[in-house]
Amino acid sequence: MAIAFLIIFMEVNVSTQKAEKDGKVDLATFYVGEALCGMDILKIQEINKNMEITSVPNSPDYVVGVLNMRGRIVTIIDVCKKLGLQKSDITDTRRNIIVNSQSEYIGLLVDKVAEVVPAEWRKVTPPPSNVRGVQGKYFEGVYKKDNALIAILDIEEVLKDESVS
Amino acid sequence: MSKKVISPGQDIVASMVPEFKKRLQEIIIEEGITELDIDLTGVEMVDSVGLGAFIATHNTLSQKNGKLTVINASNDIYSLFKTMRLDQHFEIKQV
Amino acid sequence: MLIDHETTDIYIQETNQSLAEIEQNLILLEDMGAQIDMSLAKRVYHAMHVIRNGASLLALSKMKELSQKIENVLGLICTNRLTPNPEVINILLQGIDHLYQLIDRIYSNDEMDIDEQSVLLTGLTSAVLPDNIKQSVTEVRDIPLPDGKHAFQIPELNLIQVLEQGKNIYILIFDLIKDVQNKNNTPFNFVRYIQQHGQIIDSMFDIQSVGTLEEQEYGSEEMPYFVLLASSISDKQLKKALDLASHQIQQVTIDLDDLIHPTTKQFQQGMTLSIANQSRKTDNKKRVDLLNAFSCELKFAMDCLSNQSLSVGKKRVQSVLNSLQDLLNQENSVLASKILWKIGRNIRDYAYQSNLQIKFYLKCGLIKMDHRILYRLIEPLTNIIIQMVRSAQTNTTVQICLKMTTIDHMIHMSLSFVDPQVLKQETYLNLDIAEKKIQALSAEVKQSFELKAGLNIAIRIPQKIIIIPGYHIVIDENHYIVPKFNLKECLTNLDPLKWRKEDSSIIFNHNEKNIRIVELSNKDVSYFKNKQSLIVCEVGNKCFGLATDSTDIFEMDVVCQPLGKQLDSNPLIVANCLLDDGQIAFVLDMGFLLKMLDNNKHSTKTI
Numbered sequence: 001m002a003i004a005f006l007i008i009f010m011e012v013n014v015s016t017q018k019a020e021k022d023g024k025v026d027l028a029t030f031y032v033g034e035a036l037c038g039m040d041i042l043k044i045q046e047i048n049k050n051m052e053i054t055s056v057p058n059s060p061d062y063v064v065g066v067l068n069m070r071g072r073i074v075t076i077i078d079v080c081k082k083l084g085l086q087k088s089d090i091t092d093t094r095r096n097i098i099v100n101s102q103s104e105y106i107g108l109l110v111d112k113v114a115e116v117v118p119a120e121w122r123k124v125t126p127p128p129s130n131v132r133g134v135q136g137k138y139f140e141g142v143y144k145k146d147n148a149l150i151a152i153l154d155i156e157e158v159l160k161d162e163s164v165s
Numbered sequence: 166m167s168k169k170v171i172s173p174g175q176d177i178v179a180s181m182v183p184e185f186k187k188r189l190q191e192i193i194i195e196e197g198i199t200e201l202d203i204d205l206t207g208v209e210m211v212d213s214v215g216l217g218a219f220i221a222t223h224n225t226l227s228q229k230n231g232k233l234t235v236i237n238a239s240n241d242i243y244s245l246f247k248t249m250r251l252d253q254h255f256e257i258k259q260v
Numbered sequence: 261m262l263i264d265h266e267t268t269d270i271y272i273q274e275t276n277q278s279l280a281e282i283e284q285n286l287i288l289l290e291d292m293g294a295q296i297d298m299s300l301a302k303r304v305y306h307a308m309h310v311i312r313n314g315a316s317l318l319a320l321s322k323m324k325e326l327s328q329k330i331e332n333v334l335g336l337i338c339t340n341r342l343t344p345n346p347e348v349i350n351i352l353l354q355g356i357d358h359l360y361q362l363i364d365r366i367y368s369n370d371e372m373d374i375d376e377q378s379v380l381l382t383g384l385t386s387a388v389l390p391d392n393i394k395q396s397v398t399e400v401r402d403i404p405l406p407d408g409k410h411a412f413q414i415p416e417l418n419l420i421q422v423l424e425q426g427k428n429i430y431i432l433i434f435d436l437i438k439d440v441q442n443k444n445n446t447p448f449n450f451v452r453y454i455q456q457h458g459q460i461i462d463s464m465f466d467i468q469s470v471g472t473l474e475e476q477e478y479g480s481e482e483m484p485y486f487v488l489l490a491s492s493i494s495d496k497q498l499k500k501a502l503d504l505a506s507h508q509i510q511q512v513t514i515d516l517d518d519l520i521h522p523t524t525k526q527f528q529q530g531m532t533l534s535i536a537n538q539s540r541k542t543d544n545k546k547r548v549d550l551l552n553a554f555s556c557e558l559k560f561a562m563d564c565l566s567n568q569s570l571s572v573g574k575k576r577v578q579s580v581l582n583s584l585q586d587l588l589n590q591e592n593s594v595l596a597s598k599i600l601w602k603i604g605r606n607i608r609d610y611a612y613q614s615n616l617q618i619k620f621y622l623k624c625g626l627i628k629m630d631h632r633i634l635y636r637l638i639e640p641l642t643n644i645i646i647q648m649v650r651s652a653q654t655n656t657t658v659q660i661c662l663k664m665t666t667i668d669h670m671i672h673m674s675l676s677f678v679d680p681q682v683l684k685q686e687t688y689l690n691l692d693i694a695e696k697k698i699q700a701l702s703a704e705v706k707q708s709f710e711l712k713a714g715l716n717i718a719i720r721i722p723q724k725i726i727i728i729p730g731y732h733i734v735i736d737e738n739h740y741i742v743p744k745f746n747l748k749e750c751l752t753n754l755d756p757l758k759w760r761k762e763d764s765s766i767i768f769n770h771n772e773k774n775i776r777i778v779e780l781s782n783k784d785v786s787y788f789k790n791k792q793s794l795i796v797c798e799v800g801n802k803c804f805g806l807a808t809d810s811t812d813i814f815e816m817d818v819v820c821q822p823l824g825k826q827l828d829s830n831p832l833i834v835a836n837c838l839l840d841d842g843q844i845a846f847v848l849d850m851g852f853l854l855k856m857l858d859n860n861k862h863s864t865k866t867i
Contacts, residue, residue: 054844057738057780058832066824068842071699075824104824159826179441190473210448213441217470217483225472245448249485250463 023121027143029150030097031112033085035134038143038150041116045098045105064109067096074098076107082158083134088112101159108158117150119143124152168200170236174207177215189222199231206237206260211245223255234258268366271314275363278307283356284601287608289337290349298338305334311359323362330355335400339413346612353609403512405431405486412462412488419514422461422490429461429490429512430498436483457501458491488512550587554580589724592631596624596664599634603662606642610649617657618649621678624664629671632727632817633701640694644675644717647689651715652682666723673719680714687715700838701725702819726820728847731813732839733795735780735806739845741818741837742795746850748803749796750813756789768794768805775805778853780832799854806853820847 027038028047053065053076062081067074076096080087088111096107127139131151140152169192173185192198201222211219223233233255238246243259246252285304289296308331315323330352336342344352401419404411422429432454434440440450454460466484470476491498495511498504557580564573604620611618645660652658659678664671677683686709695705703721710716730741731750751770758769766777766788775796777788791807820835827833832853833846 055738056827056830056833056846057736059827059830063826066827066836066844068699068838068844071695071702071704071838073821073824073836073838073844075826077826102825106824106826186473186476193473210446212446213436213483214481216436216447217476217481220465220467220470220483221473221476224467224470225474228472241448245451248451248460248463249447249465251465253464254467 025119025121027117027119027150027152028097029114029117030095030110031088031114032079032083032110033088035085036114036148036150038117038152039155043099043155045100047095047097047113049095051094067107069098069105072105074105074107076109077159078109079158080111083138085134099155101155106159117143117145119145127151167196167198168202169196169198170202170204172204172206176208176210177218178210178212179214182214182218186218186221189218193225193229193231199226199229201226201231202234202236204237205235205239205242208242209239211242219251220254268318271318272363272366275311275314276360278311279356279359279363282307283353283605286349286352286356287605289344290346294343296344301334301338301344305331305338308334320362320366323359326355326359326362339400350612403431403488406433406510407466410464410466410486412464414462414488418461422459423514427458427490427492428495429488429514430495431510431512432487432489432502432504433508433510434485434487436485437481454487454489454502457493457498458489461488461490463487554584585724589630593628594631594634596627596629596634597622599631600624600638600641600662602638603642603645606638607645610646616649619657619659620645621659621661623661627664627666627671629723630725630727633721633725633819636697636701640697641675643694644689644691647691648675648677648715651687651689652677654682658682669723671721671723673721675717677714680712683715691717696842697840699842700819700840702821726835727817728820728835729817730847732816732845733806733808733813734810735808739839739843741816741845741847742797742806743847743850744815746797746799747795747813748798751794751796752792752811754791754794759785759788761785775803776857777805777807778857797850797853799850802854802857804854804857818845818847
């Protein structure tokens with residue numbers, strides 16, 4: 001447990017000073033399939049509903065395609081497919097969450113965006129090896145809010161390229 | 166814009182040109198005339214110095230954005246001025 | 261075409277440059293109003309004269325006809341018989357535009373619509389010239405005087421007449437005081453006497469040297485007078501007859517052939533050609549030397565890599581790539597002012613058509629950019645400026661300034677009103693279309709409005725850009741770019757019967773040759789029969805075909821953005837880019853397509 005906390009604290013050092021200072025973090029939450037996931041809102045560049053995504057031939061199925069975001073070509077990843085979850089049928093609530101990963105803008109396509117949840121890092125528990133059927137490696141931890149369990153995504157892990165060349 | 170006509174009434178040749186030029190200067194500079202007509206009634210001949218006077222008068226008037234017109238030129242004088250292309254610089258009217 | 265390709269290519273290049281200069285100078289002349297700079301007008305006239313001569317040499321009749329007409333009108337301007345007001349300049353600019361088109365079509369055999377050309381030519385003369393001058397429109401030839409200050413301007417027709425009679429042409433230099441007055445002669449008799457020995461084609465006084473009434477008071481009188489005489493007698497005889505000193509007579513050498521078929525200019529053109537050829541040869545040699553140096557570096561790098569000195573090897577490869585990129589950048593970069601001035605022409609035309617007063621200032625200093633980017637900026641920037649003008653709503657002259665600076669390898673362009681108060685209230689423009697075009701260049705557009713500074717449109721472009729010249733094609737609703745040097749041919753109107761399947765490959769039979777098709781997805785022959793065109797590609801010494809849905813291929817110099825990490829391992833594409841309408845296109849990896857061809861040979865495996 002102590003080791004898990006240490007790891008989480010190291011991750012926190014990577015994110016903004018604010019979280020470091022008072023251990024608080026605002027989690028943007030969203031649905032990936034039926035799973036409620038979350039991430040540090042400070043890592044989000046923007047959220048848009050631009051669905052004019054150009055598909056890229058010959059790419060893995062979790063790559064939805066590319067998007068022209070004000071002149072910048074951004075790759076859009078289907079988080080549901082990447083995590084191996086069941087997709088939701090409702091499409092009009094879909095959104096792109098644009099993050100900056102290793103100096104590149106990438107979009108995470110999610111099924112529905114929910115509210116921002118203020119949280120504290122000390123209350124985040126490490127992820128089990130399997131979160132609702134998804135490998136634990138994709139998550140930084142789990143946060144309990146009221147009756148809901150928010151699975152905090154490890155963005156870098158989600159975005160890791162696993163295609164076989 | 167002030168206009169004047171000057172009629173020398175005699176051949177425009179070396180002997181009378183200095184006097185003629187003085188008169189022209191008076192008209193242009195002192196009286197401030199900008200449009201000058203030189204009436205060649207009674208003028209049968211213009212020599213080189215005379216031609217020089219016409220050209221100089223034109224140059225002076227040009228400087229002041231003025232205009233020189235030669236009127237009542239005899240046939241000979243008209244054709245001389247034309248051959249020497251003086252009509253490219255100022256207007257020449259026959260009798 | 262009577263002349264070889266190389267000569268024609270040089271003519272095309274030089275004429276295009278010359279036309280651009282003429283265009284700019286015409287707009288300058290228009291701006292000068294009543295007080296035109298005659299030396300500028302003469303430069304334009306001469307430049308058009310050279311173009312006309314070249315057209316005649318290369319037997320380009322339409323170009324010769326049109327440039328001749330334009331030259332005539334310019335000649336009238338030079339002799340003060342016509343004022344270059346906006347109507348005149350507009351017609352001349354239309355003529356120049358038309359010449360650009362003719363130059364573009366030199367190699368194609370499409371004859372420009374004859375009606376189009378004659379309407380333009382008639383328009384050129386009738387709209388612009390007063391009736392009494394129309395008849396006498398003919399070429400005018402400059403015959404310079406030895407003093408270097410003056411020149412006779414003689415209609416070539418007159419010169420031709422005189423030369424055909426076998427006469428010589430002389431320039432006679434007199435001083436009426438010395439040669440006439442002091443010899444007790446009169447101008448009348450003097451001229452008469454000259455006329456007895458030949459025909460006076462033209463004459464002129466140096467009236468400035470005669471001076472004003474005031475100047476004559478003080479200086480010695482002189483009256484320089486020049487005569488252009490056509491005479492059958494020799495210069496010696498003329499000297500004797502007219503009692504001339506050697507310096508007072510000069511024979512003018514004009515070949516009759518030269519007037520009808522301008523060969524002296526041909527010689528000059530020949531001179532330019534050989535000089536141009538020489539410089540091309542030295543440039544080529546430099547390039548070859550540089551490429552030799554690069555290939556040595558690369559060989560060294562390969563040795564490093566095979567000896568497991570990976571980091572050294574990689575560094576060497578990277579440095580070669582960087583140098584190649586720099587070399588390409590250098591070759592392609594020009595002063596921004598050289599190309600962006602066109603915006604001024606577009607604005608001028610717009611102002612003329614809409615009856616507005618617009619002044620456009622271009623402040624780009626010595627900034628250099630890739631010329632392909634500059635050309636693509638002309639249209640969207642013009643578009644933005646026109647929108648700015650429309651939003652201004654003022655009756656006075658609208659003044660707009662485009663300022664360019666470089667900061668940190670980025671080029672910053674800023675469009676604003678010279679007078680920020682022109683817009684009374686906060687305004688933002690709908691720049692959607694222009695934005696997409698500028699974004700396709702990997703650039704950013706930002707609008708801002710501040711109380712004091714007014715409206716400002718800022719554009720940022722990276723100085724180092726990766727540009728791939730290519731062709732845009734569409735396959736199965738995907739947009740691709742095929743690099744230019746890989747595309748050999750584009751076949752359209754495909755005969756569906758020429759498709760067939762052999763072993764596991766799809767073949768198209770064209771002119772008795774079998775072209776093997778690369779399939780991007782495993783489809784059978786019926787799929788291919790619906791395709792609109794076939795691109796024949798060349799990679800190394802191998803050929804293959806790509807079936808596309810586009811009815812035509814569009815040439816584009818695309819600005820590439822590197823692939824996202826997720827797409828890096830995609831073997832089919834090497835880069836992605838934006839098209840002018842915001843659409844994303846992918847640059848195909850031709851090497852991979854070739855590999856697929858070989859794979860297809862052996863199996864029916866799909867990718």
